[in-house]
Amino acid sequence: MSDLNNPIFQDEAKAREYLESIRWPDGPHCPHCGQFDGVKVLGGKSMGDGWYHCKDCRKKFTVRVGTVYERSKVPLHKWLLATHLLTSSKKGISSHQIHRMLGVTYKTAWFMTHRIREAMKETNPPPMGGKGRVVEADETFTGPQQFKYSNEGGWRSKGRSYKVVSLVERGGKVRSVHVPSLSSKRVRDILVTNADRNSVLSTDEAPCYKRVGKEFKRHWTVNHSKGQYGHGMAHTNTIEGYFSIFKRGMRGIYQHCAEKHLQRYLTEFDFRYSHRDLTDAERTRKALRGIAGKRLTYRRIDGGTHRPTAHVA
Numbered sequence: 001m002s003d004l005n006n007p008i009f010q011d012e013a014k015a016r017e018y019l020e021s022i023r024w025p026d027g028p029h030c031p032h033c034g035q036f037d038g039v040k041v042l043g044g045k046s047m048g049d050g051w052y053h054c055k056d057c058r059k060k061f062t063v064r065v066g067t068v069y070e071r072s073k074v075p076l077h078k079w080l081l082a083t084h085l086l087t088s089s090k091k092g093i094s095s096h097q098i099h100r101m102l103g104v105t106y107k108t109a110w111f112m113t114h115r116i117r118e119a120m121k122e123t124n125p126p127p128m129g130g131k132g133r134v135v136e137a138d139e140t141f142t143g144p145q146q147f148k149y150s151n152e153g154g155w156r157s158k159g160r161s162y163k164v165v166s167l168v169e170r171g172g173k174v175r176s177v178h179v180p181s182l183s184s185k186r187v188r189d190i191l192v193t194n195a196d197r198n199s200v201l202s203t204d205e206a207p208c209y210k211r212v213g214k215e216f217k218r219h220w221t222v223n224h225s226k227g228q229y230g231h232g233m234a235h236t237n238t239i240e241g242y243f244s245i246f247k248r249g250m251r252g253i254y255q256h257c258a259e260k261h262l263q264r265y266l267t268e269f270d271f272r273y274s275h276r277d278l279t280d281a282e283r284t285r286k287a288l289r290g291i292a293g294k295r296l297t298y299r300r301i302d303g304g305t306h307r308p309t310a311h312v313a
Contacts, residue, residue: 003088003281004081004084008077008080009077009080009081009084011077012075012076012077013049014077015076015077015079015080016050016062016063016076018080019063019076019288020050020063022288022289023067023288023289023292024063030052030054030056030057030059030061031061031065031066031292032054032066033056033057033059035054035056038054038055038056039052039054039055040052040053040055042060047060050062050063064076066292066293066295067119067291067292067294067295068116068118068119068291068294068295069115069291070295074102074108074112078102078104079112080284080288081101081102082098082102082109082112082113082116083116083119083284083288084281084284085098085101086113087116087120087271087280087283087286087287088280088284089253090245090249090272091245091248091249091252091253092249092254092268094253095109095110095113096109098113114261114264114296115296117265117267117268118264118267118294118296119287119288119290119291119294120268120287120290121264121271121294122271122290123290123293125175125194127193127194127196128167128172128173128175128195128196129169129198129199130196130198130199131196131198131217133169133172133196133200134169134170134199134200134201134202134220134233135167135168135169135170135195135199135200135202136168136170136202136203136235136236136238136239137166137187137191137195137201137202137203137209137236137239138165138203138236138239138240138243139164139165139166139182139187139206139208140163140164140166140243140246140247141161141162141163141164142161142162142164142246142257142262143160143161143162143257143259143262144160144161144256162178162259163178163179163180163182164176164177164178164262164266165177165182165187165190166239167191167195167239168239168242168273169199170238173270173274174239174270174273174274175194175270176246176266176267176270177194177263177266178259178262178263178266182206182208183208184207184208184211184212187208187209187212188208188212188215191212192212192215195216197215197216197217198216198217199216199217200216200217200219200220201213201216201217201218201219201220202219202220202221202222202233202234202235202236203219203220204221204222204223204224204236205221205223205225209221220233221234222234222235222236242269242273245269245273246266246269249269271287
């Protein structure tokens with residue numbers, strides 16, 4: 001049986017039971033007051049299945065309450081399928097494809113994918129690297145930048161590009177941040193916030209890494225401008241490999257991404273890469289464990305009121 005034929009993606013009751021087993025492995029607890037005792041199942045045809053009542057705060061709830069799925073009219077089994085598709089597609093899956101596969105409107109599919117990306121965000125992640133570990137850092141550009149051949153000779157960039165700084169721990173996770181500029185101060189803030197300074201830092205020859213490199217255990221560099229891409233353990237091949245996946249996805253799958261939404265797309269690619277050693281089913285469960293405490297309204301997405309900090313994953 002393939003994952004897409006799993007009953008949790010076809011049957012609402014199975015989907016609810018599966019999500020309850022992940023969110024409440026020790027039994028249901030109230031998402032309003034946090035109490036375990038005094039929670040009872042509500043019966044009756046008028047309420048439907050999956051409703052609970054807390055005797056302490058006297059509020060009713062389902063497994064959706066307090067999660068990114070809350071107050072959604074989309075059936076739960078479709079939510080689980082959308083989550084599975086987004087976590088198992090190496091270069092992402094477009095909202096148009098979700099809209100066609102799930103039979104929901106494009107606007108609904110777009111809203112669903114943003115909510116799922118919010119669930120992928122790691123809360124208070126620990127610093128990367130540490131003693132004896134190597135952290136690679138590099139920057140890249142994405143966005144609506146186009147290239148036009150000039151009569152004066154050579155290609156010229158046209159349009160604005162969005163700047164991204166990423167860190168990857170060799171053999172471990174990746175963490176990416178969308179930044180308005182690549183100043184030395186801004187890059188330093190990202191590095192010292194997200195990487196343990198007992199790590200070995202490996203970068204290219206960009207000037208923004210020179211000063212902060214002295215704050216780490218060691219600083220290895222390679223000079224790309226001179227055709228040098230590695231000597232010994234000094235290289236940025238790991239982070240370049242991640243960028244290749246990210247750029248193929250952004251150009252081939254998503255194609256158009258507003259700058260205010262870029263951080264969530266980075267979170268999506270970071271999540272899949274950081275958990276690349278898991279199976280698709282395990283990666284889906286990992287994302288489902290992150291749905292709690294992350295309510296996301298349409299106003300926050302489309303209005304751009306959500307501003308992620310530099311410490312993200």
